[in-house]
Amino acid sequence: MANCFYSERSVRSLATVFFAILVTACGGGGGGDNGSGGGTGAPGGGGSTPPPVSQNLSVAITGEGSGSVSSAPAGIDCGTLCEAEFDENEAVTLTATAGQNSVFGGWTGACESADTSCEVSMVSAREVTARFDRTFEVTASAGTGGSIEPALQTVTEGETVDLIVMVDEGFGIESVSGCGGALTDGVFTTAAITEHCEVLAAFEVTL
Secondary structure (H helix, E strand, O other), X not given: OOOOOOOHHHHHHHHHHHHHHHHHHOOOOOOHHHOOOOOOOOOOOOOOOOOXXXXXXXXXXXXXXXXXXXXXXXXXXXXXXXXXXXXXXOEEEEEEEEOOOEEEEEEEEOOOOOOOEEEEEOOOOEEEEEEEEEEEEEEEEEOOOEEEEOOEEEEEXXXXXXXXXXXXXXXXXXXXXXXOOEXXXXXXXXXXXXXXXXEEEEEEEOO
């Protein structure tokens, strides 16, 4: 039986050749699943794109009046409470529309403004409240001998109204009444308005 002798260098050379053959047969190395080299990954791929992050916008409506709130981009369109998801960092414009016998009273929360439109930046979940107040009409009329102005005003609930009484020559004020008000130096001031009401001014001839 022949004696076989291999030097350490020969063993290393053989191991290197064997390893190269093995790697070639397995499809190459260094790639992995991310597509950066050989292996099973798609060439040049970076993996799947993560879905966009969204944030929740919640709108509530308060007050004694009526109204609605809509958004651009679309998503919010409500009368009492609405929620919608928007892309993170997206700018959302909210618009308030008052209903009949109502007026928009302002925003609070992520919006703080008296304007009917307000922009919300969706850097995180946001909450916004829109207030609508009731309105009432105050009408005024006068008999012969003078006038009272303005003849018509639309007033937010709880406000008062000042009416100017003017007297024609040869006449004096007989009475001014209505809306729970009082006359002082030619100015009739109503009580806080909580319903539609009318003010009547009467005049009398002076000698």
